Amino acid sequence: MTTETLCGDFYTHCFQAEQDKEHEGRLIINMGPQHPSTHGVLRVIVEMEGEYISRAEPVIGYLHRMHEKMGEIKTYHQYMPNMGRVDYLHALAWNWAYIGAVEKLCQIEVPRRAEFIRVITCEMNRICSHLVWWGAYLLDLGAFTPIMYSFDDREQAVDLLQMITGSRLTYCYYRFGGVRTDINDAFIAGTRDFCKLMKSRLPMYKDLVTDNYILRKRCEEIGVLPLEMARRYGATGPVLRGSGQKYDVRRAEPYSVYPELDFEIPAFPEGDAMARYRVRVAEMEQSVRIIEQSLNMLPQGDFMAPKSPKRIKPPKGDVYFAVEGARGKIGVYIISDGSSTPYRLKLRSPSYSNLSLFAELAKGTLLADAVSILGSLDLVIPEIDR
Amino acid sequence: MKTSENLLEGLDICAQTRCRYEQCGCVTAVFLDQVQLRAAASRLFEAGYHIEDVTGVDFAEGIEVIYHFDHFDHPVDYPARVTLRVLTDHESPEVPTISDIFSGAGWHERECFDFFGVTFSDHPQFRPLLLPAEFDQHPLLKPEKNRESLYAFLGACEPVKPVKGERYHFEASVEAPVEAQKTPEALASSDTGQSRSEKA
Numbered sequence: 067m068t069t070e071t072l073c074g075d076f077y078t079h080c081f082q083a084e085q086d087k088e089h090e091g092r093l094i095i096n097m098g099p100q101h102p103s104t105h106g107v108l109r110v111i112v113e114m115e116g117e118y119i120s121r122a123e124p125v126i127g128y129l130h131r132m133h134e135k136m137g138e139i140k141t142y143h144q145y146m147p148n149m150g151r152v153d154y155l156h157a158l159a160w161n162w163a164y165i166g167a168v169e170k171l172c173q174i175e176v177p178r179r180a181e182f183i184r185v186i187t188c189e190m191n192r193i194c195s196h197l198v199w200w201g202a203y204l205l206d207l208g209a210f211t212p213i214m215y216s217f218d219d220r221e222q223a224v225d226l227l228q229m230i231t232g233s234r235l236t237y238c239y240y241r242f243g244g245v246r247t248d249i250n251d252a253f254i255a256g257t258r259d260f261c262k263l264m265k266s267r268l269p270m271y272k273d274l275v276t277d278n279y280i281l282r283k284r285c286e287e288i289g290v291l292p293l294e295m296a297r298r299y300g301a302t303g304p305v306l307r308g309s310g311q312k313y314d315v316r317r318a319e320p321y322s323v324y325p326e327l328d329f330e331i332p333a334f335p336e337g338d339a340m341a342r343y344r345v346r347v348a349e350m351e352q353s354v355r356i357i358e359q360s361l362n363m364l365p366q367g368d369f370m371a372p373k374s375p376k377r378i379k380p381p382k383g384d385v386y387f388a389v390e391g392a393r394g395k396i397g398v399y400i401i402s403d404g405s406s407t408p409y410r411l412k413l414r415s416p417s418y419s420n421l422s423l424f425a426e427l428a429k430g431t432l433l434a435d436a437v438s439i440l441g442s443l444d445l446v447i448p449e450i451d452r
Numbered sequence: 453m454k455t456s457e458n459l460l461e462g463l464d465i466c467a468q469t470r471c472r473y474e475q476c477g478c479v480t481a482v483f484l485d486q487v488q489l490r491a492a493a494s495r496l497f498e499a500g501y502h503i504e505d506v507t508g509v510d511f512a513e514g515i516e517v518i519y520h521f522d523h524f525d526h527p528v529d530y531p532a533r534v535t536l537r538v539l540t541d542h543e544s545p546e547v548p549t550i551s552d553i554f555s556g557a558g559w560h561e562r563e564c565f566d567f568f569g570v571t572f573s574d575h576p577q578f579r580p581l582l583l584p585a586e587f588d589q590h591p592l593l594k595p596e597k598n599r600e601s602l603y604a605f606l607g608a609c610e611p612v613k614p615v616k617g618e619r620y621h622f623e624a625s626v627e628a629p630v631e632a633q634k635t636p637e638a639l640a641s642s643d644t645g646q647s648r649s650e651k652a
Contacts, residue, residue: 076585080577127582134567135591170477297524299556300503306524313524382605386477386520386533388504397504399520403600410592412507414520419503422559451582 077125081111084121089113092120099128103206103437106447110424110440112433119436122428124421129451137411142168142242142378145411150236152413153449155195157237158188159391165240166321167387167398171380172242177368180244181323186257186360187239189353190227193264194220195392196346196353203343203441204275207284212275219267226256243374254361264354268347276347285340289427289439292337299423302416303394304349305443308342310335315390326363329356339442346444379406393417393444415449459499459534463488473533478520481535486547489538493550496521496534504533506550506560508568510594511602514541515568519550519557539602540570549575567592 074082074096082094098109107128113121133152137145149164150157162184169176176184197220201213224234230253231239231246239246275281291301293309306313314331316324332348334341380402388397394416403409420443428436460482473479484492504520519536526532540547549572551558561572562581569590572578579585 076579080579084577123577127580127584130582132591138592167477170475295555297500297502298497298554300505300554301556311524318524318526384476384605386535388477395504395522397520399505399507399518401509401605403605409600409605410507410509412505414505418559419556422556426555 077109077123078111081113081121081123085113089115089120097433097436099125103440104447105202105445108421108440108445108447108450110428110436112428112436114433117432117434119428119431119433122425122436124424126421126447126450129448131448131452133413133452134411137408137413139407141406142380142408146241147236147238150233150238151448152415152452153391153393153396153417153446154235155198155446156191156392157235158184158191158239159389159396161237161240162188163387163389163391163396163398165242166389167385167400168242168378168380170387171383171385171400171402172375172378174243174374175371176243176322177371178323178365179248179367180369180371182360182364183245183249183369184240185323185327186249186357186364187227187231187237187245189356189360190223190257190260191237192392193350193353194223194227196350197223199346199392199444200271203444204281206437206441207281209275209278209281212271215267215271215274219264222256222260222263226253226260229253229256241370241374242378244368244370248369254364257357257361261354261358264350268351268354271347276344282340284435284438285343285442286336286338288339288435289431289442290337291423291427295423295426296337299426300419301394301423302419303391303444304342304345305394305420307331307333307345308442309337310341315388315395319388321387321389323360323363327356327359329359339438342442342444377406379404388414391416393446393449394420413452415452417443417445418450418452421445421450459495460492463492463495478533478535481537483537483539486538486540489536490548490550490553492536493519493553497553499523500525501532501534503554503556503560506557506564508564508570508592510568510592510599511539511605512599513602514539515545515570515593516540516602517547517564517570545570546573547571548573551575566590569593 078094093114094111095114096109096111098104099107109125111123111125112119133148136148149160152160197216201216204212228234230249231237291309293311296306296309310333312331312333317331329352332345332352334344382402382404384401386397386399388395396416397414399412400408401410424440424443427439431439501521501523504522507518509516509518517538517540521534523532538547547570549561551561558575558577559581561575562578564570565572566580566583567590
């Protein structure tokens, strides 16, 4: 045994063992788990040929918390706070996926006002999530200023959400049959101001960043993801729409009041990092549109179903419920045995599928471009590891 | 687009759990013999489906591996989620891989091994993914006394329609429980699956 094989851990050994005989001696390096561009603890083992990546393998699990096991132990109510902690950037979408699945299983009716409140808050949260991604992605690519702008905007949205949900990041706001608290006039006025603000900021961002020559050089024709490959890996969300497929769960499997709202699904056919960037920026515009419409359509009434059960004991059976999160299709699959805890609870996280295609996508690219590709996938590591 | 029923036509399906989309979020849920799994996955792939997830459930009869597929271009009034289920035994759980057909299944299958200890034969990179390599337990396996019968859950998905022959009638659990108890062994072992298709 040479000293080389003694270095590294289990995954490095596996990776080394898979090296072709003719490529022996190529440099194998670890990017992460504490690499700044991985936004959390993601590790990618790469085999380098000069500046180019010849092979890559993501190693995940550093933030694994076994949410699925917790789901089997906790009661339906006790499990709700977990959902805010799976994907911290778009926590309300996960709230919704879980609550929606249980509501479907128990056939709980949600009042119309509550549906609109859910749409407004979820879309606000989506904008927050995309703003964090936008700032952080550009930071990865070496632009420091944008994150200052995006966090400035996000701060306003987060303040508004804090006003009604009580938290700033790990929301636990939706309840079986409605939402925790009603929205007030201050929130509605603040949200209208926020929409106005975003409408003035987004064109500025376009001038400032999207049309920037340096950014384009770093994104255009980098990490081109063919649609066929996206399908093979089950990629969803902006990653898929960046490859030209107009697929959005809000339209494909309509839930809540989304069918009544007028919005578009932005998709760009290029498949490169720039296309994925454009999709997210365009989605922020659409989210603003959705919020404004929902505020105008907001009916009076209950924010919580008056007959919502205090104890959740769904009938025997299984249910799959999907919602569109900021990163793609969030699916919750519950098998109920009729007791107060699920028999099995499966969380389908979109970035898990989106990251799994990285190994194939990164082959043959420059190491510096791999950073751009990773960023364009918009990874949230706690969501991948669950 | 072909409907999911046409899609799986001709395959030796053990039982078809006809689900209502409004109730369980799936359009078709099919119980397959292991030997048919790859054929079914190939057909779904050719029809333009994508993989959502692969997961397992621990039942008294064995570990059920569940595959969820969906389609990007389905009509709005016709959702397309298709569920494939196979059963494998507790002693040496093994299922053929579909990661060469749907590349995305690769990670889901590795996760399934971490949580349930199910081996996916011919998987190109079969090693732990989410759990540490030196951790030799499978956290989502249930203690034997907590395992429930698979048939209790299938009975809840209404209505259950036998596709081939009365032998695999899953409603048997409601009407004639004795016969139902015979089927899991037949399901779990792929040998009997082959002999069954020979008979057919």
